[in-house]
Amino acid sequence: MYPVPLTDFLHPRSILTLAAAVFFTSGFVMTLMGVRRRVYPGYWHWVAGEFAFALSALAIACRDMYSVFWSIHLGNALLLLQPVLIAAGLRRFLSQTIGRRERVDYLLWAFAYGCWLLSMLGNAPAAMPIFIFSLGFLLLSARLIQLGYRNQYESLQGTLDLLLGSYALCALTQLARGIYSLTSAQTGTDPLFGLSFIAFVLLAIITLSTLLLMNYERAEGELRAIESQLMELANTDVLTGIPNRRHFMFLAERLQAIAARGPRPALLIIDVDHFKEINDARGHLTGDMVLRAITGRIGEVLRGGDTLGRLGGDEFAVLLPGSDARTAGHVASRIVKHIRTLTIADFGPAPTLSIGMAEFMPGDTVSDVMRRADQALYAAKRAGRNCAMTPDGVHCSDDLEEAA
Template sequence: MPDILSVEVANTLLLGTTVTMLAGYRRHLALPVPWRRLGACVALGLLLIVILHHGVDSVGARVVAMSVLHAALCLEMGLLLAPRLARAGRRYPILFTVCAAYANAAVQLVRALVYGAQLGGASVPWDDATLSMVFFSAGALALPALTLGAVMMANADLIARARHAADHDHLTGARSRRAFFDLAARELARTLRRGGPLSLLLFDVDHFKRINDTYGHATGDRVLADIVERTGAVVRSIDTVARLGGEEFAVLLPDTGADTALLVAERLRGALERAPEGVIAAGYTVSIGVATLDPGESIDAMLSRADAALYAAKAGGRNMVADARALPAQTAQTV
């Protein structure tokens, strides 16, 4: 094989592969790719190879130079990914890739130190064939490991997006109906295990059909999205805001008693009493039903009582809050 293929071309392609891997990681993390800097790195590697091949023909010097460049690139990969570990939903793919990047960087640095020591006249307890086999084996595993890490991270990202799409309403960003009942069941189990109150707000938009008929469905969609945004600003981060369907929403309030839930509901009603302004040409109000979990009650039963309170609020004139405790027991059971 001609030297230009086994030395210049081979080393440039290998360095370009590592550079492309780093660029791919940055794209995955939605970071800008510094193509000029990465291109300069490849050009520097090629220049060093040419000088250390045709100027000063030294295999050891070429190994040191290329090992240092590869180590720097792999170290940058690890430093890019390591901060994501703390906030990753699935830690293993990132942890695997970080370990692979750091391990490859360490191997490349050891390779540079060993061959650098040989250039300085120091003796090593292994012959060249053994050294070449060890470092070649490590290098042969490095890129497949980094590639596997990239595939795992991309797969984890796709799974996270699919799960988010299933658990959230695509229009408003609120929790979906399915996610709400899953979270409510877990919250009920926690409440029964530890004790404490659990409350629920159920509300919908007053005369929403009139808004759609008068201003169009696009305005109606903006109203729904605005409601979720304003609701999120009123409730706590531990509270669950969900769109149950159409213009009906629910807010699950853990560790919240009946009296506090009424205060929250009234504050929310005031925040959602909006006059026409800006991009939302339609003013709107909401009616809210409030229920607090009774001993031995299920989520469905509490939701039924909140629904009855919501109907009572609408029957009472809308744009108001109704407490399920104020309703006759038979009314809550039949709605």
């Protein structure tokens, strides 16, 4: 067997056959993925763009093999259609950041296909028609690149940059082909035809991989966002927007593990005095409004590292990391005093609070600490409510005002 010369592979017929095979394969792969997986608006424009490449290669091959002269004009029209379809798909795919179609798009399409009509004036391939076609493809690719760089999805930008870079290289290759044809001494020849179609083949392969990857990355991004939202819903009290009992207990257990190796934290349990009477007399909507107002007021007293959670009903809890008993007692007293200045619209003065406090001691579980804080809370209620029970004793709002 004799080796096949490289020139046979670079013959236009061989290049067109390779191009058609690659383009059709890309189109069928994207079609199969689109049927079997979730795709986004604009995806089928991309599929049509890959098939436009494939049909253009077949049309140009007909001219080369069967001397059907009009077929090269059809092939050029389909080549110009490909960046139009990719840009249209990209606009729909990234509609939230790119926006709707603009007047400049229609002007560019009209100009590009005007170039295509001009390229039909001579018997292609010829120097001027080749240059005119190359200019049209360059302009459409430039518009596609400009649209791509208006994207604001950071997770897609790396893949999109690869796609846009491949279009830039392909467009420059076509421009070089057109300029070289104009300056070539061999009038009527197309010396860079093979190179230009190899560039189209590489563009089709990169387009296939990047567009599929962009669709996958967007699906993954939305899935991560949904998971984050579900996690937030699972961890957050819907009414007040603070950690619910489940998440608060998780944070308390984590803090208890850290406390074994450092300063002892403290826990406050807060109860709204006579809240059941508010619900019975004013209704649950008013009760919900009161709970939201109290949540915001307590948050004004807490430090940056403190955590306020809702245990259920009218019962709240606060984690105070790095606080000794004295500091935690001051925080509890300030909450009791601060809530007295709260006036709620359409309700009046806010109800008072009772607070119990306990420290995390060595060997304690979270349940142990909560039990002691509960006992302190009931002691505050027995002392007349509107009080904070700390290791220093009971601190009631009236006593705090006199001390102030």
